Amino acid sequence: MSVLLSIGEFSQMTHLSVKALRHYDDVGLLPPVEVDPATGYRRYATDQVPVAHVIRRFRDLDMPLEQIRTVLDARDVADRDRAIVAHLEHMEENLERTQATVASLRALLEGSAAPLPVEYRSIEAIRAVAIRDEVDWDGTEAWLTSALDDLQRVLGGVDVRCGPDSALYSADYFHAHEGVVVAFVPIRDEIPVSGRAELIEIPAADFAVLEHRGAFSELDQAYGALGTFVAERVLGTDGAIREHYLTSVDDPDETWTEVCWPIRRVP
Amino acid sequence: MSVLLSIGEFSQMTHLSVKALRHYDDVGLLPPVEVDPATGYRRYATDQVPVAHVIRRFRDLDMPLEQIRTVLDARDVADRDRAIVAHLEHMEENLERTQATVASLRALLEGSAAPLPVEYRSIEAIRAVAIRDEVDWDGTEAWLTSALDDLQRVLGGVDVRCGPDSALYSADYFHAHEGVVVAFVPIRDEIPVSGRAELIEIPAADFAVLEHRGAFSELDQAYGALGTFVAERVLGTDGAIREHYLTSVDDPDETWTEVCWPIRRVP
DNA sequence: TTGCTCCTCACGTCACGTGAGGTGGC
DNA sequence: TTGCTCCTCACGTCACGTGAGGTGGC
Numbered sequence: 413m414s415v416l417l418s419i420g421e422f423s424q425m426t427h428l429s430v431k432a433l434r435h436y437d438d439v440g441l442l443p444p445v446e447v448d449p450a451t452g453y454r455r456y457a458t459d460q461v462p463v464a465h466v467i468r469r470f471r472d473l474d475m476p477l478e479q480i481r482t483v484l485d486a487r488d489v490a491d492r493d494r495a496i497v498a499h500l501e502h503m504e505e506n507l508e509r510t511q512a513t514v515a516s517l518r519a520l521l522e523g524s525a526a527p528l529p530v531e532y533r534s535i536e537a538i539r540a541v542a543i544r545d546e547v548d549w550d551g552t553e554a555w556l557t558s559a560l561d562d563l564q565r566v567l568g569g570v571d572v573r574c575g576p577d578s579a580l581y582s583a584d585y586f587h588a589h590e591g592v593v594v595a596f597v598p599i600r601d602e603i604p605v606s607g608r609a610e611l612i613e614i615p616a617a618d619f620a621v622l623e624h625r626g627a628f629s630e631l632d633q634a635y636g637a638l639g640t641f642v643a644e645r646v647l648g649t650d651g652a653i654r655e656h657y658l659t660s661v662d663d664p665d666e667t668w669t670e671v672c673w674p675i676r677r678v679p
Numbered sequence: 680m681s682v683l684l685s686i687g688e689f690s691q692m693t694h695l696s697v698k699a700l701r702h703y704d705d706v707g708l709l710p711p712v713e714v715d716p717a718t719g720y721r722r723y724a725t726d727q728v729p730v731a732h733v734i735r736r737f738r739d740l741d742m743p744l745e746q747i748r749t750v751l752d753a754r755d756v757a758d759r760d761r762a763i764v765a766h767l768e769h770m771e772e773n774l775e776r777t778q779a780t781v782a783s784l785r786a787l788l789e790g791s792a793a794p795l796p797v798e799y800r801s802i803e804a805i806r807a808v809a810i811r812d813e814v815d816w817d818g819t820e821a822w823l824t825s826a827l828d829d830l831q832r833v834l835g836g837v838d839v840r841c842g843p844d845s846a847l848y849s850a851d852y853f854h855a856h857e858g859v860v861v862a863f864v865p866i867r868d869e870i871p872v873s874g875r876a877e878l879i880e881i882p883a884a885d886f887a888v889l890e891h892r893g894a895f896s897e898l899d900q901a902y903g904a905l906g907t908f909v910a911e912r913v914l915g916t917d918g919a920i921r922e923h924y925l926t927s928v929d930d931p932d933e934t935w936t937e938v939c940w941p942i943r944r945v946p
Numbered sequence: 947t948t949g950c951t952c953c954t955c956a957c958g959t960c961a962c963g964t965g966a967g968g969t970g971g972c
Numbered sequence: 973t974t975g976c977t978c979c980t981c982a983c984g985t986c987a988c989g990t991g992a993g994g995t996g997g998c
């Protein structure tokens with residue numbers, strides 16, 4: 413037995429504003445069980461209250477309305493739960509990132525940054541297995557992980573690798589926060605490729621190089637230092653920026669990134 | 680010695696998109712040091728890179744541009760640091776709230792909620808010292824704390840209190856997420872008042888009452904249960920919702936909220 | 947010289963909030 | 973009957989993103 417409620421009563425019981433409730437009706441997220449055809453008055457049922465509570469919590473977590481609807485509409489309960497758990501995990505990652513950002517900001521403002529040591533390097537032309545894609549800024553880390561996994565699978569057990577996991581980033585990728593990225597692994601000999609993977613040749617080039625330890629989101633520090641270094645010495649040139657992802661031999665949990673900024677020529 | 684950079688170069692060094700940089704120029708948050716009067720080309724200086732890094736981190740924390748500008752413009756470094764620390768503390772509170780919301784959502788979805796025991800209560804007319812204000816939804820907890828503190832100060836050492844810290848919430852407060860809230864403390868005898876405080880008389884009324892333990896943000900559970908209870912029994916009537924804030928005598932850290940939902944008459 | 951970078955409008959997006967102006971329900 | 977609740981537009985907000993259409997720099 414479910415009793416009918418006016419939008420005002422429903423608002424009090426759910427702690428959602430009347431404007432929000434009308435909006436959720438407009439977009440079909442939480443339509444009232446009944447609308448008076450003459451007056452347009454909305455009538456909600458008491459058993460819609462728990463649904464509204466769930467929506468409110470998802471909104472507190474900034475889940476987009478569209479996604480909330482997908483979650484609520486999932487026919488299969490298992491499907492629904494999977495979607496929810498995925499979002500919760502995503503949120504928890506977000507929490508960690510936020511905490512890291514707070515820490516990073518504190519460090520930045522305390523000005524405790526030591527000047528970073530830039531070095532020059534000439535890199536020979538190399539052959540590589542690669543995966544090339546249009547990548548969105550926020551999806552980069554996930555894309556890169558999956559692409560490098562795929563490449564590792566292509567290599568299989570064959571011992572042809574002759575360099576670390578790497579990637580090339582186009583200028584557009586930085587300017588528009590969406591653009592071509594190429595994940596690659598340098599190889600000694602040609603091997604058969606399949607799926608997304610292809611064989612490419614990367615031309616020789618000179619770089620200013622800086623090693624970065626820490627989170628991806630902190631890489632702007634290295635980029636700022638490198639760009640400044642190169643600009644001050646008028647070494648700038650065109651070409652994609654290259655990153656090498658290195659793992660310590662002693663401790664495989666310790667990883668770092670080498671950022672390689674293309675320059676005219678090593679002075 | 681600071682070198683000039685094009686917007687594209689600056690974008691790569693700061694990891695801010697070109698569109699974002701133009702926007703930050705438009706709103707005066709991060710204007711380039713130089714704009715070519717003929718072409719409109721923006722030129723940034725290398726020493727603007729660290730500022731951009733700070734802006735990027737604040738944006739990752741969802742600080743509004745206006746507030747970032749205030750922080751960066753603060754003449755006094757102490758002023759600036761105070762503003763930053765305030766925001767960081769705010770963020771850390773947010774983190775905790777988000778974690779609580781995730782937990783709460785999990786509980787809700789697991790449907791582990793036991794039905795909440797509603798009771799009836801007639802409350803006599805009472806005299807009270809009160810503070811009345813238009814309160815915004817998100818500022819409620821802070822406002823309430825400050826108002827109840829003020830009221831405690833008005834009471835001073837005089838032993839006239841005859842009930843717990845309480846508040847009245849208007850319908851508008853729920854419907855529009857902004858409206859009149861009255862914080863009050865019931866008293867036995869009249870006392871002199873000053874400042875925001877006033878003496879009021881609260882008429883007798885009947886209520887459906889439900890006790891809530893836990894966070895403020897979880898109160899919608901109690902409201903949903905009470906509203907449903909009242910609607911099913913057709914007991915609804917007008918009048919502000921009343922909350923009592925109780926503290927355990929044994930453990931002063933343990934607090935809970937009684938939500939009192941006005942009804943016609945105790946059956 | 948070519949194409950690449952950069953420019954400025956003008957409009958779109960998302961989740962509501964803000965009035966204006968009006969009608970039904972108790 | 974009165975005022976209170978509810979209704980529907982239409983537009984605003986915030987921080988950019990999305991083209992369109994065009995010009996300067998190497």
